[in-house]
Amino acid sequence: MSTTSAIERIESYAGRPGELIQALQVAQEEFGHVSEEMEAHIADTLGVSVGQVHGVVTFYHLFRTRPAGRHTIRLCLGTACHVLGAGRILATIQEHLGIGVGGTTDDGLFSLDVVRCLGTCSLAPVMMIDDDVHGRLTSERVLDVLEAYASAEARR
């Protein structure tokens, strides 16, 4: 989606408060996060209060209020992943990237989120990077995957 068409789609929800979540999803998809200015713009366009918009943004886990890195890591902490060692994988990622949950690396390459279940329990422990699933993680494998993204980025 281009920035123009994202803005246009948000405009198309003008006066329709019921489309608030859709409008926020469009904004986040295009800009990677929902800024304060964007919250105000959407509130204005749809005809709801900024407070209501902010209430929705902070209620749902998937909305970000700060810019995300180029790639978003979503590590699953569901039951299957938990019993198969997701905690160790999380520690490995945090140590390797030097960021905590919700953080973004200084080079802007990765953001790290944890999710409650990706529904790919047969691959546990598992994570998604953007829309791609990486499963059966071990402390070594997770570093290989991160390295592959980093080197692909370096070649760009």
Next chain:
Amino acid sequence: MSAREVRVCSGTACRSAGALEIHARLAAAVEAAGLQDAVSLTETGCMGPCAKGPVVHVVPDDVLYTGVSPNDAEEIVREHLVAGRVVGRLLWAEGLESPSQIPFFAHQRKNVLANSGAIDPDRIEAYEAGGGYGALRRAVSEMTPERIVAAVTESGLRGRGGAGFPTGRKWRFTLDAPGRPKYVVCNADEGDPGAFMDRAILEGDPHAVIEGMAIAARAIGADRGYVYVRAEYPLAISRLRTALAQARDRGWLGEDVLGTGFSFDIDLRIGAGAFVCGEETALLASIEGRRGAPRPRPPFPAQSGLHGRPTLINNVETFANVRTILRDGPEAYSAVGTASSKGTKVFALAGQIVNTGLVEVPIGTTLRELVFDIGGGVPKGRDLKAIQIGGPSGGCLPADLLDVPIDYESLTEHGAIMGSGGVIVLDDTACMVNVARFFLDFTATESCGKCVPCRVGIPTMRDILVRITEGAGEPDDLDRLRELAALVKSTALCGLGQTAPNPVLSTLRYFEDEYRAHIEDRICPSGVCESLAPPYAIDPETCRACDRCAAVCPTGAALGTPGEPPYEIDEALCIRCGACFKACPFDAVTRGARS
């Protein structure tokens, strides 16, 4: 039509293991062998045995290949498709070619999953060729709404999303409710950790869900529907989008379906990551663009749902069952199952089980059949400790209840619930107090905060569990937990809070000794809780006296003479850092049940 079809499982698990590349390599090899006209290639939805993926099924030969890698593509084409010789090394096990010979499949009965793994979910023609949309055709052209609702009621179908409410009664309430317009909503916000049935159904057979929704719309008189699907399922979302567009193109959705005057269309709504939105009133709030906070019922959505109008909400698997009821008749449908629970149920097997994956069995199958006959039991020769069933609303059943039949009433009686169908197998390395803490962490985070019992009660219980797992448990903690659990269960506003204490209650019921070991003996028997883990020890049988443990031990607790096993660990000096555990190449260092 091609003489042979090669089906490549392209479910999420096989995909992440290279299924798309396998498909491409197979296509290239088929072309190189000049077999384009004799062999067709199909990307299908999930076939089920995710642990054995990527899987490839050749029909009509009925040969299933497992653990296929892209490099095997040429061999499958050369040996099997050209020379007619089965590639033995890629079989499930020696001599097991057909799924019907493999216990994992042989004990299943596929109804909802019949198309998943057999057809290309992105081709509506494939769905129609198998009789798809025939049930909708009957519903709109031959049946009155009354007759449709009667058929669903007689089938005995119950909601597959959790509580098991009779589907026919829900449809009846919505049909009878005054007010227009009416809505049909599909709950595809599959949030229970450990559950991936609905994802697989949406990815493998999206038209079955659309057809079920359209039949429901015809039955209750709705002209608009929504599928509320979680954002974590991008593949399911894209398959649904494709399927909806195709169904409109073919006239199964839209204005004046089949010239009968029936009009119905479906919109997608993507979730934004809030577990509570699986609760129906919260889900409706979310579709309306608001915070997903539940509200008290009554009024039920059947009377006052989306935008205050009568609304029918069922989950993905429930809708996917509907077409079979109309196709085969309610008697045939209700011939499967138990006296009070009819039909089949899809389960997601995960955790410490050999055959992780997706399975479908008649309701009433025992846990033993599910976990051992189909699931292949616990890997690495370990012992089964518990089966967690029903997610954060469910419970942990111990190994001695393996012969309990899986139906709504039996599971509830034993402290678990059918739930949506997530089954997590725990072996003897699991700490049940830690598992209870895990679930309360989950529900505490996901509580919407609207009602006090849930907002305050669950974190209070969680804090007690944290205390116990950190070695500061108090003698009356168990009584406190039981008291709080009863309070939260009976006073919370919605299903999330009312069922959140179940993991605690069921582990207290069957594993109280483990709680007591944590509190009274200050020991976590399985060694999961760091501060209560038993000291490290060296198994004298396995030790080879390689000296690696002594080399890494920072306190000199690991002692021995190189080449003269066994080494020993001095408990008084051991600081439980785990360095020897990690360093031992022979797995001779053990800690509690963990080795």
